[in-house]
Amino acid sequence: MSTVGNATNIFWQELPVGKLERQKLLNQKGCVVWITGLSGSGKSTLASSLSRELYTRGKLSYVLDGDNLRHGLNKDLGFKAEDRTENIRRVGEVAKLFADAGLICIASLISPYRKDRDACREMLPDNNFIEVYMNMPLELCEERDAKGLYKLARAGKIKGFTGIDDPYEPPLNCEMEINEKDGVCPTPGDMAGEVVSYLEEKGYLHDQ
Amino acid sequence: MSTVGNATNIFWQELPVGKLERQKLLNQKGCVVWITGLSGSGKSTLASSLSRELYTRGKLSYVLDGDNLRHGLNKDLGFKAEDRTENIRRVGEVAKLFADAGLICIASLISPYRKDRDACREMLPDNNFIEVYMNMPLELCEERDAKGLYKLARAGKIKGFTGIDDPYEPPLNCEMEINEKDGVCPTPGDMAGEVVSYLEEKGYLHDQ
Numbered sequence: 001m002s003t004v005g006n007a008t009n010i011f012w013q014e015l016p017v018g019k020l021e022r023q024k025l026l027n028q029k030g031c032v033v034w035i036t037g038l039s040g041s042g043k044s045t046l047a048s049s050l051s052r053e054l055y056t057r058g059k060l061s062y063v064l065d066g067d068n069l070r071h072g073l074n075k076d077l078g079f080k081a082e083d084r085t086e087n088i089r090r091v092g093e094v095a096k097l098f099a100d101a102g103l104i105c106i107a108s109l110i111s112p113y114r115k116d117r118d119a120c121r122e123m124l125p126d127n128n129f130i131e132v133y134m135n136m137p138l139e140l141c142e143e144r145d146a147k148g149l150y151k152l153a154r155a156g157k158i159k160g161f162t163g164i165d166d167p168y169e170p171p172l173n174c175e176m177e178i179n180e181k182d183g184v185c186p187t188p189g190d191m192a193g194e195v196v197s198y199l200e201e202k203g204y205l206h207d208q
Numbered sequence: 209m210s211t212v213g214n215a216t217n218i219f220w221q222e223l224p225v226g227k228l229e230r231q232k233l234l235n236q237k238g239c240v241v242w243i244t245g246l247s248g249s250g251k252s253t254l255a256s257s258l259s260r261e262l263y264t265r266g267k268l269s270y271v272l273d274g275d276n277l278r279h280g281l282n283k284d285l286g287f288k289a290e291d292r293t294e295n296i297r298r299v300g301e302v303a304k305l306f307a308d309a310g311l312i313c314i315a316s317l318i319s320p321y322r323k324d325r326d327a328c329r330e331m332l333p334d335n336n337f338i339e340v341y342m343n344m345p346l347e348l349c350e351e352r353d354a355k356g357l358y359k360l361a362r363a364g365k366i367k368g369f370t371g372i373d374d375p376y377e378p379p380l381n382c383e384m385e386i387n388e389k390d391g392v393c394p395t396p397g398d399m400a401g402e403v404v405s406y407l408e409e410k411g412y413l414h415d416q
Contacts (some may be wrong), residue, residue, distance in 0.1 A: 002230055016256040016271060025268055048224040055225045060268075062309040063224060068246045069358065072331075073301040076294075086284075093281040094302055101270040123280075 022102035023207040028059050030099035031204050032124055033195060036111045036171065037134025038163045040141035040148055042191070046178065047108040049188035053196050054065065054104060059205060062098055064091055066109030079160055092120030099128055104204065110163045114169040130202075131174035132195060136185070138163050165191050230310035231415040236267050238307035239412050240332055241403060244319045244379065245342025246371045247357055248349035250399070254342065254386065255316040257396035261404050262312060268414060270306055272299055274317030285370055293324050300328030307336055312412065320370045322377040338410075339382035340403060344393070346371050 023029055028081045033050065035043045047063045066087070070077070074090055077083040088111050098105035113119050121129040141163065142150040153161035160166040171177075176198055178191050186194070199205055231237050241258065243251045244331040253270045262269045274295070278285070282298055285291040296319050306313035319325050329337040349371065350358040361369035379385075384406055386399050394402070407413055 015260070017259040017269070021263060022268060022270075025263065025266065051225040052223070055229060058233065060230060060310070061225070061228075061352070062305070064305070073298060090281060090298075092303065097270070097272070098306075098309070099303065101306070101309075102268070103309065167217065192313070 008131055014049050016197075017091070019100050019102060020075040020207075026060055026102045027047070027207050028102065028104060029128070029204045029207060030102040031104055031128040031130060031199075032095045032099050032120075033104060033130045033132060033199075034095070034105045034111070034117065034120065035106065035108045035134060036117060036174075037136065039110060039142045039161075040146060041134035041136040042178070042185070042188075043108040043110075043134055046132070046191045046195070047106045049192035050106055050195050053189070053192040054153060054199075057205065059104060060102070061077070061104040061106055064095055064098070064105060064107045064109075066091065066107075066111070069094075076094065084113070088113075088116040088120060090139065092123050095120065096123050099124065104199070110162050112166065112168045117171065130198065131171055132176045132178060133171045133174045135177050135179040137180075140180075140185070161162045209347050222280045227310060234268055234310045235415050236310065236312060238310040238416060239312055239336040239338060239407075240303045240307050240328075241314045241338045241340060242303070242319070242328065243314065243316045243327065243408075244299040244325060244338045244382075245344065246346060246349045247318060247369075248352040248354060249342035249344040250386070250393070250396075251318075251342055253396050254340070254399045254403070255314045257400035258314055258403050261397070261400040262407075265404070265413065266321065267312060268310070269314055270291055271318075272303055272306070272313060272315045274299065274315075275320070276304070277302075292321070296321075296324040296328065298380060300331050303328065304331050305358040307332065312407070318370050318376070320374065322379065325379065334344075337380055338384065338403075338406065340384045340386060341379045341382045343378070343385050343387040345388075348388075348393070380382045 019030060035046055037043055051061045051063055069091060074087050077087050091107055091109060095105045095107045145151060149158060152158045153164040162168050178186060227238060243254055245251055252273065259269045259271055277299060282295050285295050299315055299317060303313045303315045353359060357366060360366045360374040371375050386394065
């Protein structure tokens with residue numbers, strides 16, 4: 001409606017600002033970097049390091065951390081299979097919104113089931129889903145055990161712990177894989193550098 | 209852990225990029241502009257117009273639209289009271305993330321119940337929740353009826369429709385109120401201008 005002469009009837013929809021415009025403002029392309037892997041495989045370390053490296057280049061990123069979200073958006077969810085699936089679905093939906101907002105959204109979650117990760121990939125248009133698999137041996141993750149969770153899982157005090165009594169399904173076609181080289185783990189800076197190089201190469205660090 | 213000489217044990221947490229740094233990058237402060245009001249009161253119009261006006265000033269905003277989110281994040285929810293509450297809660301949590309990311313997040317939802325809106329306000333630290341009440345008469349909204357929903361509600365084909373057979377609870381202490389002046393509705397540009405002036409005055413359009 002847009003009736004001149006009767007102001008109370010004027011009611012038009014202004015065109016909202018779109019993704020391309022936001023990308024122009026930020027000089028980058030919105031996407032999701034989805035970091036998956038066992039507890040202790042270095043997901044949070046990479047997420048922090050990557051956000052830091054992007055920041056030094058003037059790029060806006062935001063980390064969605066699986067654990068943190070369980071205190072907020074997903075606080076109504078537990079760890080049974082359907083709750084895990086719903087947990088991942090919601091993070092995927094939010095990551096999609098951040099990518100649409102023009103940000104490089106870094107999602108850091110164990111996300112053990114292939115179908116759940118693939119469902120998130122499906123949500124994202126134009127291949128803007130970059131799956132990064134932290135391919136670290138269980139032994140190494142368990143040795144690190146920064147949160148003491150493996151110890152609890154081995155003692156049977158946590159049930160359904162990924163890698164111990166719940167499966168981790170490795171990606172079949174992920175965009176990137178981080179692993180040991182000659183038995184040596186890459187440093188956080190090296191891992192971040194690898195991802196940044198990928199983003200640069202694929203054109204995400206400029207708006208066109 | 210950070211054991212020099214045994215690279216596989218090195219595992220440190222780099223400090224992630226924080227809100228203040230993102231705000232510096234964007235030269236603005238993250239916050240939530242929560243637009244509440246009846247269907248047809250102009251919420252989406254203001255959201256679009258405001259995002260446009262902010263964009264012309266080089267500011268990054270993102271609109272969370274209640275209807276749109278029901279196709280994604282909240283597609284598992286209906287319209288009964290507890291679903292409405294959960295709907296608003298999730299939008300509040302996501303809006304909080306966007307504000308933390310440094311964006312001016314514009315949430316546009318009927319959000320009829322005071323307690324649900326207040327719960328979202330509580331989530332936001334440092335008064336970064338700006339409630340904008342579209343105070344338009346029901347008669348005007350019903351006359352507009354852009355989506356034809358009032359007609360359906362009056363015909364009893366939609367149950368629990370806000371303003372018809374479900375209550376709208378006006379804010380008691382909102383930051384801004386948009387209303388008719390001498391029986392004339394403000395234009396989208398005027399409404400956006402009012403909100404931008406408020407944001408400017410409160411210092412949200414600069415990082416410090």
